Amino acid sequence: MTASRTQHLIASSIILVVALIVGWLSFTQQPAEAFLFPRLISVFFMVLAAWNFIRAFLALSKVGEGLSAETALAIAPGLLVTLVYVFWAAKTVGFYASSTAAFFILYTLYDPEPLSNGRAWLKRVIVTTIFMAIIYALFTLLLKVQTPRGHFL
Amino acid sequence: MKTLLKTFGASLVAATLAGAVPAMADDYPSRPIGVAVSYGAGGATDFQARIVTMVAGNEDMLGQPMYILNKPGAGGRVGWNWFASEAEADGYMMSAYNVPHFIAQSIKGGVQYSADSFEPIANWGADPAVVVVPADSPYNTIQEMVDFAKENPGKVTLSGAGLFVGHHIAALQLQKATDAKFVYIPTKGGGAAAMKAVVAGDVTGGINNLSDAFRAAEAGNVKVLAVADLERNEEFLPDVPTLMEAGYDVDNASVNFRGLMVPKGTPQEVIDTLAEKVPAMFNHARVTKRMAAGGSPLRVMNREEVQAMWAKRQETLAELLEGL
Amino acid sequence: MEFLAYFGGVFEPVAFLLLLGGTVGGLILGATPGLSPTMAVALLIPFTFHLSPTQGLILLGAAYTSTVAGGAVSAILLKIPGAPANIATALDGNAMARKGEGARALHLSFLSSGIGGVIGVLLLIFLTPLLAQWALAFGPSHLFWLAILGVTVIGSLDSKSFVKGLLSGCIGLWLSMIGYDDIQGAQRFIFHDALTGGIHIIAALIGIFAIPQVLDMFAKGRRKVVIETVAVPVHAFSDSVREIGRSGRPLTIGTIIGSIVGLIPGIGGQIAGLVAYDQAKKFSPHKEKFGTGHPEGLIAAESANNAMVGPSLVPLLTLSIPGSPTAAVLLGGLLIHGIFPGTDLFERNPEVAWTFINSMLIGQVLMVIFGIAIAKWAAKIARAPLPIMASAVLVLALFGSYSVQQSMGDVWIMLSLGLGMYFLEKFGFSAAPVVLGLILGPIAESNFVQGSLIANAVYDDWPNVMYFMTGPLNIVLIVLVIASIGYSFLSHRASARADAAQRVAAQ
Numbered sequence: 003m004t005a006s007r008t009q010h011l012i013a014s015s016i017i018l019v020v021a022l023i024v025g026w027l028s029f030t031q032q033p034a035e036a037f038l039f040p041r042l043i044s045v046f047f048m049v050l051a052a053w054n055f056i057r058a059f060l061a062l063s064k065v066g067e068g069l070s071a072e073t074a075l076a077i078a079p080g081l082l083v084t085l086v087y088v089f090w091a092a093k094t095v096g097f098y099a100s101s102t103a104a105f106f107i108l109y110t111l112y113d114p115e116p117l118s119n120g121r122a123w124l125k126r127v128i129v130t131t132i133f134m135a136i137i138y139a140l141f142t143l144l145l146k147v148q149t150p151r152g153h154f155l
Numbered sequence: 156m157k158t159l160l161k162t163f164g165a166s167l168v169a170a171t172l173a174g175a176v177p178a179m180a181d182d183y184p185s186r187p188i189g190v191a192v193s194y195g196a197g198g199a200t201d202f203q204a205r206i207v208t209m210v211a212g213n214e215d216m217l218g219q220p221m222y223i224l225n226k227p228g229a230g231g232r233v234g235w236n237w238f239a240s241e242a243e244a245d246g247y248m249m250s251a252y253n254v255p256h257f258i259a260q261s262i263k264g265g266v267q268y269s270a271d272s273f274e275p276i277a278n279w280g281a282d283p284a285v286v287v288v289p290a291d292s293p294y295n296t297i298q299e300m301v302d303f304a305k306e307n308p309g310k311v312t313l314s315g316a317g318l319f320v321g322h323h324i325a326a327l328q329l330q331k332a333t334d335a336k337f338v339y340i341p342t343k344g345g346g347a348a349a350m351k352a353v354v355a356g357d358v359t360g361g362i363n364n365l366s367d368a369f370r371a372a373e374a375g376n377v378k379v380l381a382v383a384d385l386e387r388n389e390e391f392l393p394d395v396p397t398l399m400e401a402g403y404d405v406d407n408a409s410v411n412f413r414g415l416m417v418p419k420g421t422p423q424e425v426i427d428t429l430a431e432k433v434p435a436m437f438n439h440a441r442v443t444k445r446m447a448a449g450g451s452p453l454r455v456m457n458r459e460e461v462q463a464m465w466a467k468r469q470e471t472l473a474e475l476l477e478g479l
Numbered sequence: 480m481e482f483l484a485y486f487g488g489v490f491e492p493v494a495f496l497l498l499l500g501g502t503v504g505g506l507i508l509g510a511t512p513g514l515s516p517t518m519a520v521a522l523l524i525p526f527t528f529h530l531s532p533t534q535g536l537i538l539l540g541a542a543y544t545s546t547v548a549g550g551a552v553s554a555i556l557l558k559i560p561g562a563p564a565n566i567a568t569a570l571d572g573n574a575m576a577r578k579g580e581g582a583r584a585l586h587l588s589f590l591s592s593g594i595g596g597v598i599g600v601l602l603l604i605f606l607t608p609l610l611a612q613w614a615l616a617f618g619p620s621h622l623f624w625l626a627i628l629g630v631t632v633i634g635s636l637d638s639k640s641f642v643k644g645l646l647s648g649c650i651g652l653w654l655s656m657i658g659y660d661d662i663q664g665a666q667r668f669i670f671h672d673a674l675t676g677g678i679h680i681i682a683a684l685i686g687i688f689a690i691p692q693v694l695d696m697f698a699k700g701r702r703k704v705v706i707e708t709v710a711v712p713v714h715a716f717s718d719s720v721r722e723i724g725r726s727g728r729p730l731t732i733g734t735i736i737g738s739i740v741g742l743i744p745g746i747g748g749q750i751a752g753l754v755a756y757d758q759a760k761k762f763s764p765h766k767e768k769f770g771t772g773h774p775e776g777l778i779a780a781e782s783a784n785n786a787m788v789g790p791s792l793v794p795l796l797t798l799s800i801p802g803s804p805t806a807a808v809l810l811g812g813l814l815i816h817g818i819f820p821g822t823d824l825f826e827r828n829p830e831v832a833w834t835f836i837n838s839m840l841i842g843q844v845l846m847v848i849f850g851i852a853i854a855k856w857a858a859k860i861a862r863a864p865l866p867i868m869a870s871a872v873l874v875l876a877l878f879g880s881y882s883v884q885q886s887m888g889d890v891w892i893m894l895s896l897g898l899g900m901y902f903l904e905k906f907g908f909s910a911a912p913v914v915l916g917l918i919l920g921p922i923a924e925s926n927f928v929q930g931s932l933i934a935n936a937v938y939d940d941w942p943n944v945m946y947f948m949t950g951p952l953n954i955v956l957i958v959l960v961i962a963s964i965g966y967s968f969l970s971h972r973a974s975a976r977a978d979a980a981q982r983v984a985a986q
Contacts, residue, residue, distance in 0.1 A: 009906070010906060013902070013905075013906040014906075017646065017650075021649075024653055024668070027668060031667070033663065033665055035663060036660045036663040036665035036667065037665075037667065038928075039656065039923075039924040039927060039928070040653070040656050040667060040668075043649060043652045043653060043656070043920075044653070046645075046649055047646075047649040047650070047652075047653060050642060050645050050646040050649055051646060051649075053642055054642050054643065054646055057642065063640075063906075063907065064640075064907075065639040065640045065643065065906075065907030066904075066905055066906040066907030066908075067905060068905055068906065069902075069905050073698045076697060076698050076699070076700035077694055077697045077698050079697075080693075080694070080697035080869070081694065081697065084693070084873060084894070085894075087873075087877075088877060088890060088891070088894045089891060089894070092877060092887070092890065093887050097877075097878070097881070101874045101877065101878070104870070104873065104874065105870040105871070105873075105874050106870075108866065108869060108870040108873065109866045109867060109870045111701075111866075112696075112697060112700065112701055112865065112866035112869065113701070113864075113866045114701050114866075129867060133867075133870075133871055133874070137874060137875070137878060140511060141878050141882060144507075145511070145514070145522070145882060146187065146222060147878070147881070147882040147885065148186075148187070148189065148885060149878075149881065150887065189885070195804060195807070196517055196518060196521040196804065196807070196808050196811075197517070197521070197801060197804060197805075197806075197807025197808035197809075197810060197811050198807065201521075201811070202524075202811035202814065202815070205521075205524055205525065205811070206815060209525060209528055223521075224884065224885055225518075225521075225884065226676065226884050226886075228658065228659055228661065228676055228677055229658070229659030229660065229661055229664050229677075230661070230664060232659050232664055233658070233659055233675065233676040233677065236675055236676075237675075237676060237886070240672075260664065263664070265664065265665065265666060309935075309936055310936055310937070311936070312932070312933050312936045312937075317661075317662065317664075318662065318663065318664055319664065338932060338933075338935070338936040340929050340932050340933060341662045341929075342925070342929060343661045343662060343921065343925040344745070347800060347801050347807060347810075348745070350800060351615075351744055351794075351798075351800045352618075352619075352929075354615065354798060354800060355615040355616075355617075355618060357618040357619060357933065358933065370799055370819045370821065371799060371821075373819060373821060374798065374799050374819070374820075374821025374823070375821070375823075376798060376799070376821070441528075445528070445815055448814070448815065448816060448817030449814035449815055449817065450814065450819070451814075
């Protein structure tokens with residue numbers, strides 16, 4: 003399966019916009035000496051992004067499978083948990099508490115076992131506990147990393 | 156079951172409260188203390204910091220170990236920016252300072268710190284800058300090199316570990332004192348990369364740390380022409396003249412002082428505890444032995460002495476960097 | 480042959496125990512996401528305070544050797560490269576593990592690491608004086624061209640489209656310029672406070688490789704995908720040995736490239752694996768299989784990044800100039816014990832120098848033995864059910880990227896880059912060129928700036944042209960750059976034409 007022309011067009015125009023912003027910043031920001039190299043790179047960046055856009059426009063872009071509605075739907079819940087976990091919970095709630103929760107929720111969300119299966123719940127609890135114990139042994143006991151404690155741990 | 160849950164809930168709340176309330180200053184330190192180093196692992200500051208903090212965990216010292224956290228980048232700006240803006244002022248995160256580096260950078264601007272953002276604790280070392288040339292260089296004295304630079308302005312290249320660090324200050328001072336024009340080549344990757352440029356002959360000469368230059372000279376790779384300090388270094392380089400002796404008005408403003416500091420806003424009791432115990436830690440017999448073995452000059456100064464030194468550097472550097 | 484006389488020192492009880500400990504510990508530390516060999520060796524320095532200089536160096540040498548190889552374990556099993564050295568390993572190694580060939584991938588990786596590593600150390604033993612001069616021959620102009628040469632590899636590396644490969648490289652180069660510029664100290668492209676420190680390469684690696692993978696596992700949803708792996712016959716170790724015996728070409732390419740790249744100060748081992756992977760692909764009759772779980776790429780990458788270990792110490796031991804960040808940490812470890820490396824190191828402290836080198840030699844062998852021993856069990860990790868794998872990789876990515884500098888900003892950068900990479904991959908862009916751009920950008924830039932400062936002082940007319948484009952080494956490198964661009968452009972056109980012909984034939 004490959005992505006449609008529309009999808010390629012959207013993707014390549016986003017990249018073109020990024021390239022143009024980078025180019026604009028490189029040529030306007032001061033001090034000029036520090037932006038010498040960024041200018042050089044941004045020229046290549048803009049030319050290639052434009053080329054890529056034209057290829058998408060002419061429907062020459064072949065590689066890449068694109069994003070189907072089905073894939074997006076399957077990813078959505080996991081992505082949401084990931085975003086909340088990394089950008090908010092890890093620091094506010096604490097590394098260990100949030101990681102345990104995130105691991106357990108994601109495992110449950112994507113586990114093919116039906117939710118009514120009691121043994122599956124037990125297995126999930128055990129696997130989560132073992133995994134977090136390994137993480138604790140590795141990062142806190144062995145490497146002495148001081149993780150953010152947040153409100154819990 | 157209900158009571159069990161209740162107990163569990165209560166203990167959870169208790170644990171939460173205990174975690175939320177900042178640790179009392181009177182039992183400080185109750186957990187390991189971090190030391191942020193603004194240079195990469197393996198650099199002179201990093202490796203000296205690892206030596207001088209190694210006895211922190213001893214009962215008669217702080218009773219808690221110190222661990223090193225490297226935050227390198229942009230000649231130290233990345234690490235000190237982080238320390239000034241993000242590190243918690245609870246005494247559990249300290250940073251190694253390098254003077255004149257961070258003071259010069261704050262005068263130059265574009266950073267989120269100044270000398271007022273930090274509280275010094277104690278100083279452990281002082282490493283003067285020296286002028287080095289490759290072993291096969293035609294120059295055998297500092298005068299020969301300066302004379303050549305005077306006749307050929309802009310032809311003499313000197314490498315050093317970045318802009319607005321001790322090496323750069325020394326180059327600026329030398330330029331001001333001699334009226335010659337040098338081209339200062341800042342390298343990425345600290346003193347080691349700057350020394351490599353000298354040994355390989357990529358540049359005419361370089362400004363480097365005394366300890367590194369001493370080793371390179373011992374290995375026969377470079378010649379050390381002068382020391383940018385008020386006195387000769389009797390221990391390592393007794394035969395190398397100071398720039399003052401050579402007739403150039405360059406003082407010790409570029410000497411690289413290294414020590415520990417905490418962010419402004421750290422409780423006074425914590426600062427007092429540290430200011431009392433840390434100098435003793437630097438003077439511990441095992442620390443001095445290791446420092447001497449590594450060829451790193453030790454100079455322990457207490458909090459008051461460091462405060463005076465910072466103030467003096469602030470003044471000299473503001474004057475030197477004016478109009479640059 | 481002087482080194483043979485000092486082999487006894489390695490086999491003294493305490494020394495040998497340290498060697499064992501260093502090897503096993505190094506494998507574990509190397510396999511931990513977020514912990515590069517440099518940090519692993521730095522963490523061990525305090526332990527050496529309590530040891531004699533020789534013992535301390537045995538520990539550090541063994542750890543250095545095995546962390547580099549240990550990084551391959553997480554690259555293969557979790558697709559989280561432990562260090563830049565293991566990027567190329569992740570490309571084919573993880574694909575093999577997903578196919579159920581994890582044990583085979585681990586065997587091949589440890590065997591080729593061991594072979595490359597031993598040859599690298601032998602080079603260090605026999606050719607040190609010769610190689611030291613070679614290491615110094617690279618000035619700023621040459622390093623600049625080398626970085627550019629590395630960038631040109633982007634066009635042909637793990638990418639089906641020439642334009643998109645180069646564009647991925649540009650994105651990487653741009654990302655590398657975010658934050659403070661290292662020489663001038665100016666702030667560039669800082670859109671958020673977390674970016675002031677720039678993008679840390681290890682955090683970026685974790686995000687770019689691990690996160691798209693996690694999302695792909697989510698995408699497979701709650702379907703029962705147990706039968707993803709066809710029943711794989713148990714992979715016997717003897718088969719791996721025979722396979723290595725038949726893989727002369729990738730092994731030779733990997734070892735040669737690793738040794739050469741390792742020697743050059745400043746470039747170090749970061750790109751040895753990637754360059755070797757790319758060259759092995761160019762010389763292979765099975766180009767199209769690269770990236771789909773083809774052992775040749777894995778063998779070239781792993782032999783290269785261990786072959787680089789020995790030669791990377793040449794500038795350190797002879798000139799006291801650390802050629803790589805890890806060598807810089809080792810220098811610290813030497814200095815603490817009052818040992819100053821330099822031309823006369825082998826006369827003044829022969830027992831320390833030779834025992835250290837011997838310990839790396841024996842360390843390579845021990846590493847292979849331990850690696851093979853754990854391979855069978857470790858490979859099972861890659862076959863864990865998808866929901867467990869996805870959650871585990873995500874949590875590991877969080878802890879790993881945080882532990883690099885204990886900074887939340889790195890964690891946020893890690894996830895943002897990972898999400899961006901996921902969408903880019905969906906449209907035919909690939910991760911390896913982005914990472915290569917990220918690594919080579921600062922090298923190219925700082926050497927360019929230094930070079931032009933020197934050029935302006937040395938030459939009166941056309942300084943940059945004179946400095947960067949004259950002299951035999953510059954010209955050789957420029958020719959290589961042009962050849963490399965031409966090659967990847969032509970081969971892409973050829974394969975595009977073959978594709979088109981196939982499509983026509985199919986209709």
